[in-house]
Amino acid sequence: xxxxxxASLPAATSGRGxxxxxxxxxxxxxxxxxxxxxxxxxxxxxxxxxLINIIVFTFNEPKGRYNLSWDGFTLGxxxxxxxxxxxxxxxxxxxxxxxxxxxxxxxxxxLMAIALARYRFTGSKITEVFLVxxxxxxxxxxxxxxxxxxxxxxxxxxxxxxxxxxxxxxVSFVALxxxxxxxxxxxxxxxxxxxxxxxxxxxxxxxxxxxxxxxxMAAALLSFALSMDDYIITDFTKGEFSTFPIQVNNxxxxxxxxxxxxxATMVLVVSVLLLVLTxxxxxxxxx
Amino acid sequence: MAADDDTRGLRKGRFAPYxxxxxxxxxxxxxFLVPVTLLLRASLSSKPSRFASPQFDWAWxxxxxxxxxxxxxxxxxxxxxxxxxxxxxxxxxxxAYWIATRGGRWKNLLIGLVVVPFxxxxxxxxxAWSSILADQNPLVTTLxxxxxxxxRILATPWAVIGGLTYNFMSFMILPIYVSLEKIDFRLxxxxxxxxxxxxxxxxKVVLPLSMPGVFAGSLLVFIPAAGDYLNARYLGSPKTSxxxxxxxxxxxxxxxxxxxxxxxxxxxxxxxxxxxxxxxxLGTDGLAV
Numbered sequence: 001x002x003x004x005x006x007a008s009l010p011a012a013t014s015g016r017g018x019x020x021x022x023x024x025x026x027x028x029x030x031x032x033x034x035x036x037x038x039x040x041x042x043x044x045x046x047x048x049x050x051l052i053n054i055i056v057f058t059f060n061e062p063k064g065r066y067n068l069s070w071d072g073f074t075l076g077x078x079x080x081x082x083x084x085x086x087x088x089x090x091x092x093x094x095x096x097x098x099x100x101x102x103x104x105x106x107x108x109x110x111l112m113a114i115a116l117a118r119y120r121f122t123g124s125k126i127t128e129v130f131l132v133x134x135x136x137x138x139x140x141x142x143x144x145x146x147x148x149x150x151x152x153x154x155x156x157x158x159x160x161x162x163x164x165x166x167x168x169x170x171v172s173f174v175a176l177x178x179x180x181x182x183x184x185x186x187x188x189x190x191x192x193x194x195x196x197x198x199x200x201x202x203x204x205x206x207x208x209x210x211x212x213x214x215x216x217m218a219a220a221l222l223s224f225a226l227s228m229d230d231y232i233i234t235d236f237t238k239g240e241f242s243t244f245p246i247q248v249n250n251x252x253x254x255x256x257x258x259x260x261x262x263x264a265t266m267v268l269v270v271s272v273l274l275l276v277l278t279x280x281x282x283x284x285x286x287x
Numbered sequence: 288m289a290a291d292d293d294t295r296g297l298r299k300g301r302f303a304p305y306x307x308x309x310x311x312x313x314x315x316x317x318x319f320l321v322p323v324t325l326l327l328r329a330s331l332s333s334k335p336s337r338f339a340s341p342q343f344d345w346a347w348x349x350x351x352x353x354x355x356x357x358x359x360x361x362x363x364x365x366x367x368x369x370x371x372x373x374x375x376x377x378x379x380x381x382x383a384y385w386i387a388t389r390g391g392r393w394k395n396l397l398i399g400l401v402v403v404p405f406x407x408x409x410x411x412x413x414x415a416w417s418s419i420l421a422d423q424n425p426l427v428t429t430l431x432x433x434x435x436x437x438x439r440i441l442a443t444p445w446a447v448i449g450g451l452t453y454n455f456m457s458f459m460i461l462p463i464y465v466s467l468e469k470i471d472f473r474l475x476x477x478x479x480x481x482x483x484x485x486x487x488x489x490x491k492v493v494l495p496l497s498m499p500g501v502f503a504g505s506l507l508v509f510i511p512a513a514g515d516y517l518n519a520r521y522l523g524s525p526k527t528s529x530x531x532x533x534x535x536x537x538x539x540x541x542x543x544x545x546x547x548x549x550x551x552x553x554x555x556x557x558x559x560x561x562x563x564x565x566x567x568x569l570g571t572d573g574l575a576v
Contacts, residue, residue, distance in 0.1 A: 032485060033389070036381060036384070036385050036389070037385065037389065039381050039382075039385070040381065040382050040385035040386070040389075043378055043379075043381070043382040044382075044400065046378070046453075047400075047401065047403075047404055047453075047456065047457075048403075048404070049419065050404070050407075050412045050415035050416055050419065050453070051403070051404060051407060051412075051415075053415040053418060053419055054407060054411060054412075054415050057415075057418070068414075068417070068418040068421065069418070069421065069423060069424075107310075108310045108311040108314060109311060111307040111308070111310065111311065112307065112308050112311040112312070114307055115303070115304040115305075115307035115308045116304075116308075119303060119304035121301075121304045121305070124304070127308060127312065130312070130315065131315075133319070134315065134319050135507070136506060136510055136558075136562065137319075137323070137510070137555065138510055138511060138513060138514030138531075138554060138555065138558065139511060139514060139515075140514040140515075140516070140531045140534050140535065140551065140554070141323070141326070141514065141551045141554060141555050142319070142322075144326060144534060144538055144547065144548065144551045145319075145322035145323045145325060145326040145551070146318060146322050147538060147539075148322060148325045148326050148329050148544065148548065149318070149321065149322040149325055151544075152325060164318055165318070167314065167318075168314065168315065168318040168319055171311050171314060171315065172315070175311060222402070222405075225402070225405040225406050226405070228406070228408065229405055229406075229408055229409045230409075231408070231409055231410050231517055232514075232515070232516070232517070232531075232535075235535065235539070236535075236538065236539070244408060245408040245409070245410040245411070248408070248410055248411060248414075249410055252414075256414065260411060261411075264407045264408060264411050265407075267406055267407065268403070268406050268407050271403070271406035272403055272406070275396075275399045275400075275402075275403065276396065276399075
């Protein structure tokens with residue numbers, strides 16, 4: 001296995017592994033299996049513990065300005081989810097940055113994936129290594145070097161520089177994810193469509209695009225999460241601009257309002273619904 | 288490996304692939320490769336005062352002070368990132384194995400759930416951990432009953448290591464799962480038929496085949512963990528500051544660009560060296576694709 005292959009994370013959700021089948025495997029003894037199941041449940045609990053904490057604290061009525069210890073139950077925070085204006089604005093800016101960055105990197109990344117997955121050409125290997133490099137460079141180095149670049153060119157840091165940075169780290173993820181999904185496709189379908197008289201545009205619309213769509217969807221979901229999630233690279237490219245995590249960090253010196261939890265929970269609920277819907281629509285073993 | 292036959296259906300491209308690649312490649316050249324080379328240049332510049340602009344003059348002293356003054360911080364960063372990576376393997380591997388072997392028709396959903404923590408901000412997850420591990424939390428007060436009143440988790444190295452382990456856990460589970468999914472588990476049945484115990488079948492057949500996933504996962508956890516500063520900020524104390532803390536502070540607070548750039552370059556070089564060493568040790572071809 002190669003680095004690019006394994007770094008393309010959401011390929012995992014495709015369920016098109018060659019060795020795996022849909023039936024549970026009979027591996028190990030009865031006790032070993034039960035022990036493993038118990039351990040797996042514990043790991044899920046561990047993964048979700050902070051999320052449960054975030055959700056529970058949306059119902060907290062903090063005595064002070066920090067919503068970090070339990071003081072009493074209220075539904076008030078859900079009645080006024082947008083009470084903190086600066087936080088709400090920052091949340092909106094985070095969504096905007098993510099939508100723009102994801103859209104642009106989806107286009108560029110998918111084109112790269114198509115090039116790498118369906119053509120044989122000089123320089124394809126070096127391009128694949130080049131694509132992996134941003135993922136194996138610490139975020140702080142990426143952020144710091146962009147900061148140097150913009151500073152040296154007298155570019156004012158702000159929304160644009162943050163979007164440029166987000167596209168930079170999303171584009172590799174998109175390219176590798178989509179590539180992992182489309183490798184091994186039967187590209188002769190395109191020739192068949194053309195032989196039957198379809199124009200190149202129509203062939204793309206009716207054959208190529210539907211084939212790569214699931215990969216693009218997975219890439220969109222993950223790069224959206226990466227963009228919303230990012231702190232370190234944004235910290236270096238933001239200037240006076242602030243996204244949701246940056247605003248939460250800046251305000252943390254004076255307060256940590258429950259609205260942070262409410263907004264975070266909203267994103268969480270929407271994304272889990274999207275996840276359940278997409279994984280329910282796709283039968284295991286198919287793309 | 289299945290990937291090897293992929294070249295069969297590929298067509299030879301003369302211009303098309305380069306056209307398709309160019310927007311993305313140009314973007315990465317402009318905003319990844321060029322900035323990193325500028326960082327190298329900045330690391331050899333000197334900046335006499337806070338407001339002067341840096342001058343490039345082969346100032347190697349940035350590097351000697353990176354080791355003499357910040358050597359211990361580098362060591363601490365790797366001392367935190369290393370165990371965090373090992374913990375992530377120990378916790379993540381069994382889960383990935385369970386999903387791959389026992390997931391059945393729920394596989395997609397189960398592996399999807401592993402990504403769910405990403406959808407709340409990394410910062411907010413870390414703050415949530417600081418609330419869970421706080422001294423007055425029932426969990427900690429219970430443990431205080433066992434270990435004495437001085438027992439605490441927050442503001443200790445353990446909290447920072449725990450935070451790093453948690454925050455990058457999904458990056459460990461996903462590649463391991465991908466490599467386990469590729470394994471034909473009839474091989475373990477074959478091993479059993481030939482008289483192997485389940486544990487030996489796992490150790491001799493499954494584990495070696497899944498090593499590429501462990502390798503990729505370790506990189507994806509270790510690299511961000513070594514350069515992180517948020518876990519140290521929210522879960523640690525000034526005594527647990529990592530190299531990321533220093534770099535961030537030098538760049539964005541003290542404007543000491545040359546020193547900060549030198550520290551970033553050293554971090555990058557050490558990580559690359561460790562990655563090459565690790566890949567050699569594991570017998571993988573490393574980053575060669």
